[in-house]
Amino acid sequence: MSDASINASTLREDEAGFGDYFALLKPRVMSLVVFTALVGLVAAPVPVNPMIGFCAILFIAIGGGASGALNMWWDADIDRVMRRTRGRPIPAGKIEPGEAMVLGLALSGLAVVMLGLATNLFAGLFLAFTIFFYVVIYTMWLKRATPQNIVIGGAAGAFPPVIGWIAATGDMAIEPWLMFALTFMWTPPHFWALALFMRSDYDDAGVPMLTVTHGRRVTRTHILVYTGLLAVLAVGAGFSGIGGPIYLAVSVVLNALFLRGAWRISRRDEAASESDNFAVERSFFRLSLLYLFLHFGAILIEAVLKPFGLGGW
Amino acid sequence: MSFKTTHELHKRRFGRNLGVGLVLAGFVAIVFGLTIAKVTSGDFQMKTSSVSGAKN
Numbered sequence: 001m002s003d004a005s006i007n008a009s010t011l012r013e014d015e016a017g018f019g020d021y022f023a024l025l026k027p028r029v030m031s032l033v034v035f036t037a038l039v040g041l042v043a044a045p046v047p048v049n050p051m052i053g054f055c056a057i058l059f060i061a062i063g064g065g066a067s068g069a070l071n072m073w074w075d076a077d078i079d080r081v082m083r084r085t086r087g088r089p090i091p092a093g094k095i096e097p098g099e100a101m102v103l104g105l106a107l108s109g110l111a112v113v114m115l116g117l118a119t120n121l122f123a124g125l126f127l128a129f130t131i132f133f134y135v136v137i138y139t140m141w142l143k144r145a146t147p148q149n150i151v152i153g154g155a156a157g158a159f160p161p162v163i164g165w166i167a168a169t170g171d172m173a174i175e176p177w178l179m180f181a182l183t184f185m186w187t188p189p190h191f192w193a194l195a196l197f198m199r200s201d202y203d204d205a206g207v208p209m210l211t212v213t214h215g216r217r218v219t220r221t222h223i224l225v226y227t228g229l230l231a232v233l234a235v236g237a238g239f240s241g242i243g244g245p246i247y248l249a250v251s252v253v254l255n256a257l258f259l260r261g262a263w264r265i266s267r268r269d270e271a272a273s274e275s276d277n278f279a280v281e282r283s284f285f286r287l288s289l290l291y292l293f294l295h296f297g298a299i300l301i302e303a304v305l306k307p308f309g310l311g312g313w
Numbered sequence: 314m315s316f317k318t319t320h321e322l323h324k325r326r327f328g329r330n331l332g333v334g335l336v337l338a339g340f341v342a343i344v345f346g347l348t349i350a351k352v353t354s355g356d357f358q359m360k361t362s363s364v365s366g367a368k369n
Contacts, residue, residue: 015322015325015326016329017325017328017329018328018329018331018332018333021329021332022332049350049354051346051347051349051350052347052350052351052354055343055346055347058343117347118347
């Protein structure tokens with residue numbers, strides 16, 4: 001039995017490879033989860049065995065990936081419509097939606113149990129809650145029900161540093177919630193900028209993004225308001241236990257740039273945006289990626305320097 | 314069915330199987346490493362009182 005084992009009726013030219021299954025886990029989102037969870041774990045005031053720390057980050061990442069697979073299973077219909085998501089494994093016809101669901105559920109169970117065993121029960125339960133929040137509350141319910149989908153759904157992406165902290169300490173504190181708030185407040189301007197220059201995508205898919213339900217002018221104003229609130233929070237966090245002179249300097253510069261970008265977006269009209277193919281909106285979106293990375297990077301540096309008497313206040 | 318198509322399919326399936334195999338091997342290694350870390354860091358140590366209680 002060699003070639004004969006391949007039945008012509010079961011052959012699919014576009015059969016999925018290993019990489020397609022990996023793509024179901026949304027590796028780019030997973031990299032954000034890994035980084036922010038790592039910062040939460042390192043910033044915690046408890047030394048963690050490196051192997052246990054590694055396992056904690058790995059299982060948090062797998063939990064995040066599993067949520068991504070479940071999200072792709074549920075959203076397969078709208079992913080087919082949107083240009084940005086059309087190439088994903090399910091709309092591309094490489095993987096059946098049911099396969100994604102089974103993979104997502106299996107990995108969710110594995111990640112929760114293993115994180116609980118590797119660190120503590122609280123961390124495992126919190127990861128389970130995060131997966132539930134992202135898949136059920138955001139994907140199944142809010143995403144298609146309210147223009148505030150991004151605001152509330154952003155919480156799911158903001159939980160990883162809290163899980164990292166709990167994995168290290170087994171307890172809750174104010175510091176991980178500041179990291180949570182940073183990502184939570186960052187998410188709306190980040191996605192609304194994307195919605196501005198992806199134009200018809202969400203419209204075509206019938207997802208009630210703010211741009212669709214309240215118009216693009218209101219979205220521009222919302223970006224400015226949320227960026228203002230984010231700036232207060234981000235700079236204010238610089239005076240807390242996770243902050244320090246490095247964080248504060250980084251935060252002040254980044255928030256000045258971010259506010260400037262949001263201000264420019266709010267002052268523009270559609271004609272101006274279309275004339276330069278949304279250059280300002282696109283650059284704001286790119287800056288938003290750097291914004292989050294550098295803020296968490298600064299928190300990490302402060303935490304790493306602390307044992308040497310250098311980080312923090 | 315041309316030979317080329319079948320050959321490509323075999324390669325893709327082999328890649329998938331190899332990927333799953335490596336992931337499973339990695340998982341075994343991680344569980345092993347985690348167990349060693351847990352045991353050496355004293356997570357599984359029994360309390361002295363419960364040890365003496367068992368003797369009584």
